[in-house]
Amino acid sequence: MSEAQESNYLENGHGFKSWFYTVDHKRIGVMYLWAIGVFFVLAAIASFLVRAEHLTPGQTIVSADTYNVLFTLHGAMMVFLFIVPGVAASFGNFLIPLMIGAKDVIFPKLNLYSFWLYLAGAAIFLIALAAPADTGWTFYTPYSIETGANVILITFGVFVLGFSSILTGINFIVTMHKLRAPGMTWDRLPLFCWAAYATSLLQVLATPVVGITLLLLIGERYFGLGFFDPAKGGDPVMFQHFFWFYSHPAVYIMILPAMGIISEIMPVFSRKPIFGYKAIAYSSLAIALISFLVWGHHMFVSGQSKLINIIFSVITYAVAVPTAIKVFNWLWTMYKGSIELSTAMLYSLAFIFLFTIGGLTGLFLGALAADVHLHDTYFVVAHMHYVMIGGTVFGFFAALHFWYPKMWGRMFDEFKAKIAFVLIFIGFNVVFFPQFIMGTLGMPRRYFNYAPEFQTFHQISTYGTWIIGVGFILMLWVLMRPLPGKAEGNPYDSLSLEWSMDSPPGTFNFDEIPTVTEPVYNYGTKIEAEE
């Protein structure tokens, strides 16, 4: 250990300033983790209140207007403050330089500024809580132009957050282009990096469109520009085009990093090379490109033309195939492996299963005729949550557990963590599975009041939130109380670079930039020769 490395990154400097002004990518990653954690909890509380409201038809605990505010806050905070910046900014920051063998990201200061921008956007959101919007996270016009609620503040917050994610994306892309260690060729790049690369591309190229859209929305409210207001000759469907041009790729901004995480965890706990490395790597990139072509499938009944509906439906099914391929690749990675069911592995397996359900229910929605019936019902709500929670959040939790030793230098109580997992897994399905049935039966979403025949479904769903809530608390409690003793540098015998150093890593990651000589995930004996 060299002198510069005598303390790890957590101990190198204490106090507020040593964190707030740090340019260390690991500390910035950890700060993102805390920040998104806080907003995850806030947004989750909003969702628990939404569900509690649905215990009975009509008013249970809050009024209709408060309910509208609650689901808006839940959606907007989850999307813009947790899930979009979430995994990419926290684990991306922490892991990318470690994985590619670099001392830091290429623009360390810019990285810090992005984090400050995130905080600024978050602060605007918090101020907006005093007079929150009631438009839903989609800000559809003309409602968002006409409502008396304060829409400007929250949209401006989203705009600022968008800047933060653009800058982070640029930083990651250039880092992966310019700072890979010698020998770290693109086909040796860990799949998490591939996923982060694709995510960053989407962030950089899609976010500006939602930026201008929200700026114009603010302009609508201040000046009455009229682009999106039918009363002034504008077209509300155009707003939806612009909005989904960003927000559909944003779905992949949310899910791709989680896919990357799963691709990291499966080989380690199966002691097998990932099955179909190239297929997964290239399909990440393919998804990043094709996902720009399918936004219209959110608008099949919004008044889009029939022709464009058909075009979007075709392309939608084209994106479905690479996703299916990935699922089977992950599964087959376990074939003839030596599988350890650690907590991280459990979350990964749950990801595969739940994401499969999420993906399959997408097939219903992509079919034009079926979407006419299912659009804007609870079926869509359930589908989206199976992808976003069953996918992204489970992947995020898997990462929390998997890189826990690396990040904090300690181990956690696996047994209790597994109990938390079981609660979250069961709770999640209890919340959202009934919503598929409810939606098919015609229960519209964003409904404060509902017909009595849906009450049983709503109640089951609400009880599920209590189970998942207990699971969250238990998980947090387990992670907050690490076991005594220091974690090993490489507790799982992993082969990727981030495990080749002490846990937690020193401030400068590597004493010496390593030279990479073999493919990533080079597990297993070479019983079957390659090609």
Added chain:
Amino acid sequence: MGLYSITTKILKSIAYPSELVPSIEEDDGHHHFDPVTEHEGAKLGMWLFLATELLLFGGLFAAYAIYRAKYPEMFMLGSSSLDVVLGSVNTVILIFSSLTVAVAVKAIQENRIQLVKVMLWVTIICAAIFAVNKYFEYTYKFGKGIYPGTDIFYSIYFAATGIHMLHVFIGMAVLGVLLRKVYQNKYSKDNFTAIEIGGLYWHLVDLIWIYLFPLLYLVG
């Protein structure tokens, strides 16, 4: 004394907002990468940023395309009310400022610091003239009772030129900071990345205007 120093501090921070940010220590230079990587990385990053800027304006171009096709008469009428002479003058000014920035970028690589200073000054002055022209154009429109929201053409006109104007101001600020650092002898032929990427940003401002000018002023 106290009041005086606070006032100067506030004024200074308005002039140079970057000074509000405390200097960030870069851990004994350990985070520096080799100069070639940094230079190429910065350029690549800037091009990516320009891509986002292009797509930001992309929303406005899309709105233009749609509403022009939907309301051709409105666009005809609106376009003919704009001052082509003022628009052309602004175009010439902006293209000229693009040239001066390009010359500045070339000059710094040859260590001709004096030339860099002159060129950056000229660029900033051009930008200021552009802004003044726009000011007259706007006030003339306001005087005739035309505001954003008057009709969709004027909404696009004000939104597009307004956001472009914002970029002109940002560009002026960027060039101003660069110029100040040139005076502090921060740049040389071995260290000119900042001027080069600042220049790229200014060219983008020009690029956007190259499209806005004919679309708004000429095609009527």
Added chain:
Amino acid sequence: MEWLPTSASTFAPGVDFILWLVTIISVLSCIVVGAMLVYLVVKYRRRSDNDSTPAITHDSFLETLWTVIPTILCVVIFIYGYVYYDEYTTTPKNAIEINVTGKQWIWSFDYANGKKTLNDLYVPVNQPIRLVMQSTDVLHSFFVPAFRVKQDLMGNRYTYINFTATKEGVYDLYCTEYCGTAHSDMLGKVHVLSEAKFAAWEDGSADKAKKASAANIPPAELGKQLYSSKGCVACHSIDGADGVGPTWKGLFAKNRVFTDGTSANADENYIKESILYPGEKMVEGYGPVMPSYKGLLDDAEITAIIEYIKTLK
């Protein structure tokens, strides 16, 4: 247990076919993935710390298999989705056109013969219907689960729904595009009538018959029915809660202060005036959003509503 809503239009069986087809595909796929997952986890669980594992990185056969099968399934699903959608969006011949207007938070329907209804759509069975829809304010969406049809409404542009009801009955109508406070109360009913009944409804004889039966129930009771069937419920509460409009609880004989500063007691004449000309006297704190009920309620019905309000103390 019912998995799907009643099927009551020519369009419904096609949608249901797709729903069942994809359900079967999904369930089978889930079983395949789930079974594979459990089997692999159990079969290849870690037995010792130095298990030897083969370095399998790809397998062309398997990869082709799981590329081709999903592709084929996707193509099939797309084709069915397209075929039935095409049928749905093609305007039928001899369709009856009905104009639909969405407004926060009321549906109104204008029929060819000049009739107008609120929140209740009357259509004959087995007759192609074409709804010509527009919103006067924000987006709304017309959704009848039993018909499997849905379409957004917006201002300044007409959108359309075609359907042919196949079964007599009364079906739920929902607004499915979020439209503000009373979004979830923007409900209606679609009454599918036999040809004879529809003809009777059209020439008004059904109305008379209904009125005759209405005459048999106490006015306050009739008022209560009208309260929900005519859409008053969306804006006016009966429990004192503040809504888009003033609550009806304790309204009668109460002193009302108007936006122009004048005031009056809420007597019978005031309430009648407010129902017919809602914009005339705006109560302080409320906006001019209520539509006029002139021509939609007759005198007897207005009296019934007033009687009902009197009961809400």
Added chain:
Amino acid sequence: MDNNGGYKSLINIWLLLMFLTFITVWIAQFDFGALNVPIALLIASLKASVVALYFMHLKYEDGMTWIFATYPIFLLFLLIGFTVVDMFSRVIN
């Protein structure tokens, strides 16, 4: 980096841009009907390419920069293309 020509070539580029600006203003007085916009856009794109290639040195950059410089243009076409196709295929069905 050093092969980006002398100052003289920069000035030549500028003169070309000035000329194109003159052309675009001059040609605007003639009415080509539906071709008005395409002609204006063509000249503008010519000017933009010249600025990008020479003033912004894109000509001397590597493939990656080219991809990042051109991909957003493709996306822009996509956004405008699909939206316009939607607007003008909304025939009554």
